[in-house]
Amino acid sequence: MFVMDYEKSKGWYNPRIEPYHPFMIDPACVVFHYAQEIFEGLKAYRIADNTIQLFRPECNARRMMESAGRLCMPEIGVEDFIQAVKTLVSVEKEWVPHTFGASLYLRPFIFARDNGLGVHASKKYTFCIICSPSGSYYKEGINPIRIYVEDEYIRSAPGLTGFAKCGGNYAASIKASEMANDLGYAQVLWLDGIEKKYVEEVGSMNIMFKIDGKIYTAACDGTVLPGVTRRSSIELLHDWGYEVIEGKLSIDDVFKAGREGKLEEVFGTGTAAVISPVKELFYKGETVIVGDGGIGDVTKKLYDTMTGIEWGKLEDTKGWMMKV
């Protein structure tokens, strides 16, 4: 694991790579009580010539700085973040799998280290990166998932922390996910926090809807996590000539399109699953089937293109990949 410490008077100091080990943390540490913590998620891929590459790590670095700003935590420079990731991956390169679809998952995170129960921005922090080989997300091929549209709980609202990748957002979302899982749904689709009307995102993925030839996804204007996969998918869709509308799409319009046979494709985008097809949505007692319940053409093309670029099977015409 990579570890680096921060103290207000010193800035970030003592960057190091250590064997994986538990932290000794005071029970009164701020992070346990007030959840001052942020994280990132990215992968290292081994390509045919045995070089190892990262997918747009500067996007993760910048997003982590945005999250830090919101949670009142110190920033790490983009270059330092990338250097830390690259150094750890170089040391652990034997752990980067050789199989297509498998990768080394990297989890950078920063947490508050001050001890004491007074609520305040900590003056001490630890930045850490842990990693683990992760198998292909789709062991038995891509299976379209069923989604529960949450109509009671919310994950985000304007002014809150929806755009930041912080543990607290997840803590508040687990209850709805567990309830949906119990009913047989893989994920929860969150609606906007004010009117509970507009689609926002899914669990740990952004979500896109293809309706009557056009692609819709929520805008990233504060309440939605700005996914790197989302952004990359939009660039590809534009290249392929699709109109992508980043804005408000109501759940009622999604269901209306479904009833009229115009809900052609729905898919989630995120680092873990890359592109995840959705076959069914449940909302307030009604179920709608997406397309013919299989994997749509755009979903498939995005999945093949993204994974092709990541694992070096397709030329990286976008300059997205960074060699370690």
Ligand SMILES: *Cc1c(COP(=O)(O)O)cnc(C)c1O
């Ligand atoms: C990480 C995350 C995503 C996806 O972001 P990527 O950069 O594409 O992995 C989407 N929504 C939430 C809530 C997330 O935490």
